[in-house]
Amino acid sequence: MSAEGSREALLQGNEAVVEGAVAVGCSFYAGYPITPSTEVAEGLAARLPATGGTFLQMEDEIASIAACLGASLAGAKAMTATSGPGFSLMQELVGYAAIAEIPFVLVNVMRYGPSTGLPTSPSQGDVMQARWGTHGDHPIIVLTASSVREAFDMTVKSFNLAEKYRSPVILLLDEVVGHMREKVKLPAPEAVERLERIHPSTPPEWYAPYEETNTGVPPMAAFGDGYRFHVTGLVHDRMGFPTQKKSEIVQGTNRLYRKIERGFREICMTDGVGLEDARTVVVAYGSVARSAQQAVEEMRDQGKPVGLLRLRTLWPFPRAAFERILDGVDDILVCELNRGQVYREVLRVSRGRCEVHKHTRTDGEMITPAEIVRALRERI
Amino acid sequence: MDVPNREIIGRYLRHAKRFPHIWCPGCGNGIVLGCLLRAIDALGWNKDDVVLVSGIGCSSRAPVYVDFNTLHTAHGRALAFATGIQMVRPKLHVVVIMGDGDAVGIGGNHFIHACRRNIDMTAVVINNFIYGMTGGQQSPTTPQGALSSTSVYGTLDQPFDIAGLAASAGATFSARSTTYHVKELEKLLKAAFRHKGFSVVEAIAACPTTYGRRNRQGGAVDMMKWQKKVAVSAKRAAGMTPEELHGRIVTGVLVDRDAPEYTEEYDRIRRAAAEGKRVAFRSQPGDVTSTRAKEY
Numbered sequence: 001m002s003a004e005g006s007r008e009a010l011l012q013g014n015e016a017v018v019e020g021a022v023a024v025g026c027s028f029y030a031g032y033p034i035t036p037s038t039e040v041a042e043g044l045a046a047r048l049p050a051t052g053g054t055f056l057q058m059e060d061e062i063a064s065i066a067a068c069l070g071a072s073l074a075g076a077k078a079m080t081a082t083s084g085p086g087f088s089l090m091q092e093l094v095g096y097a098a099i100a101e102i103p104f105v106l107v108n109v110m111r112y113g114p115s116t117g118l119p120t121s122p123s124q125g126d127v128m129q130a131r132w133g134t135h136g137d138h139p140i141i142v143l144t145a146s147s148v149r150e151a152f153d154m155t156v157k158s159f160n161l162a163e164k165y166r167s168p169v170i171l172l173l174d175e176v177v178g179h180m181r182e183k184v185k186l187p188a189p190e191a192v193e194r195l196e197r198i199h200p201s202t203p204p205e206w207y208a209p210y211e212e213t214n215t216g217v218p219p220m221a222a223f224g225d226g227y228r229f230h231v232t233g234l235v236h237d238r239m240g241f242p243t244q245k246k247s248e249i250v251q252g253t254n255r256l257y258r259k260i261e262r263g264f265r266e267i268c269m270t271d272g273v274g275l276e277d278a279r280t281v282v283v284a285y286g287s288v289a290r291s292a293q294q295a296v297e298e299m300r301d302q303g304k305p306v307g308l309l310r311l312r313t314l315w316p317f318p319r320a321a322f323e324r325i326l327d328g329v330d331d332i333l334v335c336e337l338n339r340g341q342v343y344r345e346v347l348r349v350s351r352g353r354c355e356v357h358k359h360t361r362t363d364g365e366m367i368t369p370a371e372i373v374r375a376l377r378e379r380i
Numbered sequence: 381m382d383v384p385n386r387e388i389i390g391r392y393l394r395h396a397k398r399f400p401h402i403w404c405p406g407c408g409n410g411i412v413l414g415c416l417l418r419a420i421d422a423l424g425w426n427k428d429d430v431v432l433v434s435g436i437g438c439s440s441r442a443p444v445y446v447d448f449n450t451l452h453t454a455h456g457r458a459l460a461f462a463t464g465i466q467m468v469r470p471k472l473h474v475v476v477i478m479g480d481g482d483a484v485g486i487g488g489n490h491f492i493h494a495c496r497r498n499i500d501m502t503a504v505v506i507n508n509f510i511y512g513m514t515g516g517q518q519s520p521t522t523p524q525g526a527l528s529s530t531s532v533y534g535t536l537d538q539p540f541d542i543a544g545l546a547a548s549a550g551a552t553f554s555a556r557s558t559t560y561h562v563k564e565l566e567k568l569l570k571a572a573f574r575h576k577g578f579s580v581v582e583a584i585a586a587c588p589t590t591y592g593r594r595n596r597q598g599g600a601v602d603m604m605k606w607q608k609k610v611a612v613s614a615k616r617a618a619g620m621t622p623e624e625l626h627g628r629i630v631t632g633v634l635v636d637r638d639a640p641e642y643t644e645e646y647d648r649i650r651r652a653a654a655e656g657k658r659v660a661f662r663s664q665p666g667d668v669t670s671t672r673a674k675e676y
Contacts, residue, residue: 028468050653054467054646059493063460066453066490070433070464073451074472078464096454223449224469226428230444232452241398241444 005188013151013177014081016184017107018043020155021079023192026105027053028078030067032060032086036120036175037109040081061086065093065106072104073231075222077159081107084117087126087133094168095134096233098256101210101218103162103197105155107171109178112364121364122175124286124337130170131315137253139260141169141267142315146289148182154312160195161267165259166217172314174337176287176366200227208238210252216259260316268318271310274300275324278307280331280380283346285311288335288367295372304380314342322349331355331379335367385414392417392427398445402438406592406600408559408585409439412506415562415583416475417446419569430473433462435487437479438513438587439506456487459494459503466499470643473573474501480521481511484540488520495549498577499642504569505542505580508587516590527594546580547635553579554635558607559586561631568633577641584629 011019017040021029029044031037041057048055054071058064061082068078082090087108097104110126112118126133130142141161145154154171162169200207200219209229211218218238221227234242235249243249260267273296275281284292289310299306309325309332311318332354334343343358350356359375361367393399403409420430430448434440436455443450449472453461458476466474483491483505494503510528511517518528521542522535543556553575557565565583572579586592586603597603607629614632617625652659 028464030464046653049646049650050656052650052654056463056467058460058463059489062457063463063490063493066457066460067464067467069453070451070461070466071468072464073461074465074468076464076468092454093457222469223431223451223465224429224472228427228447228449230450230452232444233454234452 005190006185008183008185010181010183011148012039012179012181013145013148013173014039014109014179015043016148016151017081017155017171017173018047019186020152021105021159022047022051023152023186023189024077024156024159025194026077026079026159027051028068028071028076029054029080030056030058030064030071030078031080031082032058032064034061034083034086036111036178037081037083037107039178040107040109061089062093065090068104069093069097069100069102072102073223075225077103077163079105079107079159081109083109083111083120084113084126085115087129091129091133094140094170095136095138097168098134098138098140099233099235100231101166101220101256102168102231103166103220105158105162105169105171107155107173109173109175111175118364120175122287122337122366123362123364124172124174124288125341126172127314127336127338127341130172139167139257140315141165141167141260141313142172143169143269143313144172144285144311145177146286146310147177148180149184150312151177152184152186156192160193161263163195163197164217165263166197166220167260172286174286180287204228209240210236211238212251212255216255216262264316264320267313268316268320269312270318270321271312272308273297274305274307275309277305278325279305279329280333280376281307281309281325281329282372282376283309283311283332283334283342284336285314285342286337288337291367291369292335292372294369295376298369298373299376304376306376306380311342317345317349319349322346326350326353329354331357333372333375333379334358335372335375336360337367338362385418388421389414389417391421392446392448394445394447401445402441404589406586406588406603407438408508408583408587409442409506411559411562412439412504412565412583412585413442413445415566415569416477416504418566419573422570423573425473429471430475431462431465433458433465433474433476435478435482436513437482437511439477439479440482442477456482456485456490458482459487459490462501463494463497463499466501467643467646470500475573476501476503478503478505479512480505480507480509480542481519484542484545485520492545492549495546495551495578495580497642498550498552498639500577502569502572502575502579502581503546505582506585507542507582508585508591509539510587510591512587512590516594526591528591529594543580543582543634551580551635552577552637552639553633555580555633556582556584556629557631558584558611558629560604560607561611564631571633571636575636577639
């Protein structure tokens with residue numbers, strides 16, 4: 001324990017998620033065991049009851065996400081964690097959380113799929129499922145992490161964005177980040193940002209749980225606070241009651257998108273290496289970004305104009321970060337553990353302004369720095 | 381002394397906002413909702429403290445009409461949502477209203493697990509033997525041989541006995557009545573609400589539109605008369621043979637027993653965890669044999 005209250009620990013990514021959740025004030029976890037995410041449940045099974053919170057092992061993943069949404073409606077910061085098969089089961093209620101605007105965090109430690117796949121080799125195959133896994137048009141926030149420390153930070157960020165935007169937030173880790181151990185310095189509890197949802201300031205009789213606001217985010221009361229509001233997965237009016245009026249349908253759906261779009265600058269997080277002078281940029285996220293960073297640094301040491309754009313947010317897709325670099329680069333190389341899910345997004349946002357290539361791997365192994373160096377040498 | 385029914389119901393409806401309701405003429409859902417409101421009124425619960433949770437189906441539209449904290453969830457998941465609410469705010473009165481398909485079809489797993497946890501909430505299952513909202517498909521309680529739009533040659537599957545399933549899965553209160561027996565249904569709901577632990581009340585209801593018509597059960601009144609005819613009290617049923625009970629609906633309290641309530645037990649876990657201790661339980665890790673079958 002250092003003077004500032006920060007502390008050092010040897011942790012795996014999943015354990016850092018536990019630390020992050022506790023630090024940001026998560027008081028409810030419901031989950032179902034599945035490798036490679038189980039350490040999140042095990043950690044919180046020990047930690048939450050001791051701090052007055054609740055850990056529940058539910059009968060399946062659907063019950064887990066449902067219990068989280070109920071807990072959030074009762075005022076708690078709630079979270080679940082899972083992996084591919086469980087993530088598939090949870091999809092319907094991800095959409096429920098989106099339309100009913102219930103903040104909660106879903107950690108998906110990605111494993112190789114589809115189906116039971118390769119338990120439990122790493123993969124980044126759930127990028128598109130995180131975006132479009134539930135039916136219907138809806139906005140979603142999806143973050144990712146490349147290191148154990150970042151798993152902590154992004155868990156905190158996930159809760160804060162969920163509360164601020166009244167939205168489900170998905171944290172996509174890959175098995176490598178979930179299970180690898182690193183020495184990390186965790187911040188002092190008081191140094192951790194803790195955002196809370198906005199509670200209504202109006203008297204109950206004036207409360208409209210889905211009203212238009214400047215930010216697009218309506219204040220949220222908790223069940224039992226005297227507001228007696230209605231929550232439904234049906235398209236609803238500003239009072240939360242079902243509607244089939246075209247004007248109210250359009251207004252409600254537009255507001256869902258608008259509240260997230262207004263937050264793009266804050267939500268879309270990226271960072272990079274050598275982007276100021278790079279002619280070739282590697283795009284990577286999660287554990288692959290670690291390999292990519294080493295490859296890029298090696299190439300730069302050899303005087304090559306190579307850079308790394310690391311995506312910390314996957315959805316909404318951080319388009320602005322690409323706009324900033326697209327006019328100065330010749331090539332983009334997307335590296336990922338799937339057959340090109342982010343690659344196609346990069347193709348979409350680059351609109352032919354530069355060459356876009358991919359280096360992917362789908363054999364259950366991670367991408368090494370040497371592979372990326374080789375892939376880069378083929379081009380420069 | 382007696383307050384008119386209209387006045388009691390009127391206290392709880394979301395006036396002028398949500399009407400007309402979606403239920404067909406002759407539907408039993410309104411009768412059950414009326415019993416539920418009178419039971420809540422009799423207990424004097426504060427509206428702010430009541431959470432009415434539902435899933436998907438005709439009966440699950442009930443919450444929108446009444447002035448409580450109301451939550452209309454996804455198909456089958458009401459009990460899992462309710463579990464989260466009750467764990468975070470154990471002082472709230474959480475009542476879950478479901479249909480037969482919702483509770484023991486798509487939500488069957490949640491139903492039996494809610495029974496075994498014994499969280500202090502009440503599941504009201506309106507059993508009309510059919511998926512009504514989608515137009516009359518066979519449900520997990522459709523009697524064998526009955527017709528539906530997806531069992532046009534007769535239903536092959538054996539139906540669930542909902543109140544019996546609840547009892548054997550560990551619910552500490554399980555009861556059944558029908559929409560004909562409104563006074564009994566209201567009484568049972570009151571008892572269930574008062575009960576500490578997980579309680580289930582199954583309400584047999586008529587769906588003249590999608591079940592009665594196809595199965596030549598007559599109109600709504602005829603279906604109510606049928607409920608009157610086949611109902612037999614649990615007390616009388618105890619002395620009847622399986623042959624005599626064939627085709628009858630056993631009504632009344634099936635199970636009412638005391639057992640540690642989950643949210644209170646969880647508080648014991650929290651207190652022990654805060655001190656870094658283990659919690660003492662009545663049973664031991666070696667006690668794997670269930671004795672519940674004998675109790676039931």
